[in-house]
Amino acid sequence: MKYISPGSWFSLEYPSDWREFEDTEDSFLFYNPDKWCGNFRISAFLGENNSYAKECIDYELSHTPGTRRQKVGNWECAYSTENFQENGVWYTSHLWVTGKDSVSVECSFTVAKGESIKPAEAIIASLWVRGKDDKPLHEVIPVRVLEIDVINESFDWAVSTIKKQLTKDFTSSEADIQNIQKVIDSGKFNKSQRQAWESFGITFGTILVNEMDGMDWVTVIDGQKEFPALRFADTDLMVYPLSLIWNKVRNGETCDLKKEFIRIKGEVEALL
Template sequence: MSVQGKKFISPGVWFSLIYPSSWNEFEDAEDSFLFYNPNKWTGNFRISAYRDDINNEYGKESVDYELKENKNASQVKLGEMICAYSKEMFQEEGAYYVTHVWITGFDNVAFECTFTVPRGNSIEEAEEIISTLKTYPKGTLPVLEIIPIRVLEINAVNEAFEWTSNTIKKQLKKDFTSVEEDIAKIQQLIESGTFKPQQREVWESFGIAFGTILENQIDGMEWITVIKGKQEIPALRFKESELLIYPSQLVWNSVRSEQNCDLNAIFEDIKQKVEKELN
């Protein structure tokens, strides 16, 4: 089985999977990742991963253990993945649902995947996702991977926006709504002398807040997650082009190299690059 869609790489680069293009990732419990179609709900797919840095047979042993201990589990193969599969039905507000469970893994990583659907619904979407699972051996880091923005980076963008918005409100008595006129407000804070050069989080937050203006004011600019070696950061990409912008680095790089940071000039330069892409 194979599935065309969006790629997800776990924080820390443990594993990757492909999920349907119409689905998104959503906030879930810690160390668990939730995906579903927000426009036409067909089920909740969750995945948790567990790694044993000593035992390279941990994935296989986890499947064998589930098959031995769970009398309702049966062995199924999805792509290259050998799974221990079971299911259980429950009732909620008068409707019946089924949670399908797959324990799978290989090398030193084990996965628990669940797909909760209305009773009778197909589980093919979940089976296809599981068939795409791949692990990254310890010490193997991607040279460059561009994936849809993860919940982790969405939260980082939202926190930077909120902090910048609150700081502007507090210090300048003005609102911040991610429009072009707000560039001057961030610039004013950068030049205020209030913040020390070594306060990296401050400068990164200003950069990300500037990024929210880019996304809001330039049609086709979208947040993504870029995984580059040990870096896992939110970035902006113009449509499907190679034009990548790293907002968290824009202001911080200028501050740490003791250079002037002119956000208006950066904004105009990015607009020109977008024009070149369009032409």
């Protein structure tokens, strides 16, 4: 599975049975939720000059006792370990400091003491760090925690609004398309309320996920733009809920969600 950080400062590949989880603002956490074999964390820091990454490595080597040089894949790293006890169990945190040009990267892997660090080394070996001359990325990756938060917030607001206006339950099924349609046709939202239209689009997207097996949320990296979208299985069929309703509203066009649902369903069935 591929992960690209917000801002495209770095990318990495992690095992398919691992997932990204919520962590601190500047740190990204990955582990296997079904069979835990360690927590992998990564953070990136931007310096003021192209020697910043090297300076961070040298600093670790000279200021952290027990740190030594280690090569992981093509990356030169400063490597150290720290043991600690929690609830009667001993753990080891392995720390690698590496990077490229002005971007310093810190990776840690916390495991039960004595357990293998090969999963972390494989992730670090896959690491890509953006250099000053690298072109913007244009890729589709599994949905990140950042976009999941956007999806959940938009969905919660839209469902609350729909329930308040129609006094009806919302089950995120095909039958609820008409409820979204009633609210967007109600005239209570004007053309300038972009966030509202995008939230209704996200809610429509949630129905697509529930009604069409293989339709899943992804994150689209398009240069400076990063946003949630839908992709059907591993095909090129993409749906863009954020803009699906909003683009029609701002252009003064009518948005028929039932018609859109039938169109998308037909494209999915054609691929099957």
